[in-house]
Amino acid sequence: MTELMNAVVLTGYGGPDKLVYNQVPKPTPQKGEILIKVGACSINNTDISTRTGWYAADGGFQELLEDKDSYEEGKSTWNMMGVQFPRIQGADIVGVAVEVGEGVNPDILNKRVIVYPWIRTAKLADYQYVGSEIDGGFAEYAVIPATNVYSINSDLPDTQLATLPCAYSTAENLVTNARVSAKDTVIITGASGGVGSAAIELCKIRGAVIIAIVGANKEHLAKELGADYAYVRDEKLAENLAKHEVTVTVDLIAGEYFSLVFKSLVVGGRYVTSGAIAGPLVELDMRDLIYKDVEVRGANRYGPEVFQNLLGYIERGLLNPAVAKVFPLSQMQEAQKFFQSKKFFGKVVITPE
Known part of the structure; x- marks a missing residue:
């Protein structure tokens, strides 16, 4: 039977x-x-x-x-x-x-x-x-x-x-590909979601300054998790991002906010993405890519070493x-x-x- x-x-x-x-x-x-x-x-x-x-x-x-x-x-x-x-x-x-x-x-x-x-x-x-x-x-x-x-x-x-298996592994792969370190200031879009909240913790482990972009009334939650700054997606977002010298953008939403977070990067900045829930079709001014020498990377598939890194963080009590x-x-x-x-x-x- x-x-x-x-x-x-x-x-x-x-x-x-x-x-x-x-x-x-x-x-x-x-x-x-x-x-x-x-x-x-x-x-x-x-x-x-x-x-x-x-x-x-x-x-x-x-x-x-x-x-x-x-x-x-x-x-x-x-x-x-x-x-x-x-x-x-x-x-x-x-x-x-x-x-x-x-x-x-x-x-x-x-x-x-x-x-x-x-x-x-x-x-x-x-x-x-x-x-x-x-x-x-x-x-x-x-x-x-x-x-x-x-x-x-x-x-x-x-x-x-x-x-861990999807969200945190995706975030670890993004952060690894972007070579995030204590020298970096990182924008994380969609920071209230699974991958975004994971990226906050994983960037914090590396000592980076973290700028979380979230929906309304979620700023305090992002800061509790480790973000240094948390901004809402509103009419003041461009003004708020202009206060920082951003070296890395971890973009999880794309859509209408792509151009803003891409333009926020300094010369030699790195842009990594694994999601486009706000829309997969975006506008890019090629001058922002070419003359600022921006490195762009999609990060989807990842090897077992990324997953093993995560298990190490968990077993050492570094993630919550x-x-x-x-x-x-x-x-x-x-x-x-x-x-x-x-x-x-x-x-x-x-x-x-």
């Missing part, structure tokens, strides 16, 4: 109604795989982008949240490969290893583990992502390649550790991830609606119970 588990299954492109809470067969680890009993798994922009088809869309992130379909279904994942439905999403898996497949060291059994979500291949363009090309952690159990499962020693609860709200798995539709509202600071986390 097939053993079942509770899971949220993405049944197609569209709104939250495409997320179905149901019982599905409990997976069995095959050769080189580990079965994890999920303790927590957080929501990320990639979950919304995949569900709405944003990766192949003509318009902005907000347009797709409003169900304005403008995507090509065959290309609607981060790597333009298309989703195979039904799919269990969720990249940020934390839990306990409960079963191993052939060839996996059994020493990992019963240990607390966390998942590195990039499934690496010989060709960079062929990388896969947990919860996108393979099933993820919005379920009671998940099967993951053993090479992507790490034991972790931390006093933090699963709900906080589940903020912000969790905005925790939802049970059965309330995934409500959780994603709350996530889409962006009226919070930190991460939204799902637990199976």
